[in-house]
Amino acid sequence: MARKRLSATTLESWSDVDACLKAIAEVDRELAILETAQQEQIDAIKAATKAEAEPLQSKKAGLELAMQQYAEANRGEFIKAKTKELTFGSVGFRLSTRIVIKNLGNTLQALKDFGLTGCIRIKEECDKEAMKNLPIETLHAVGATLKQEDAFGYEVKRELIQEVA
Secondary structure: OOOOOOOOOOOOOHHHHHHHHHHHHHHHHHHHHHHHHEEEHHHHHHHHHHHHHHHHHHHHHHHHHHHHHHHHHHHHHHHOEEEEEEEEEEOOOOOOOOOOOOHHHHHHHHHHHOOOOOOOOOOOOHHHHHHHOOOHHHHOOOOOOOOOOOOOOOOOHHHHHHHHH
């Protein structure tokens, strides 16, 4: 389990701290039970919604296919205008253009070879893990600092709580 950080405490002995760890484990256990029940309800709702939506989605897909087939059969009416306005909406044809890349690696290399770097997306971000190894002077020169803190944390032994419960 990940360690938790706390900022202040009002305990007076290590047995109080141990009692807090036990209480936290019990709360975590109850929360897990609640979250499991919640997820089961969500899963049941999703399954019911999917079952109810499936015939509607099939009906919609059938209607869309029928409209497309009718429009394609009457394509001559779309010579002057690409869209036909109807009472409850419109139907039409639009020219669609897209790029199909057969081999991403080869295409990227070819773009680089032709000097078309403007067609290549590159995400730049600071590598903070690598920056941890830089000298402090270099960090300051690039506008960064190294912040270290001694943060409190705890770990709960859940298996012991389950044995007690």
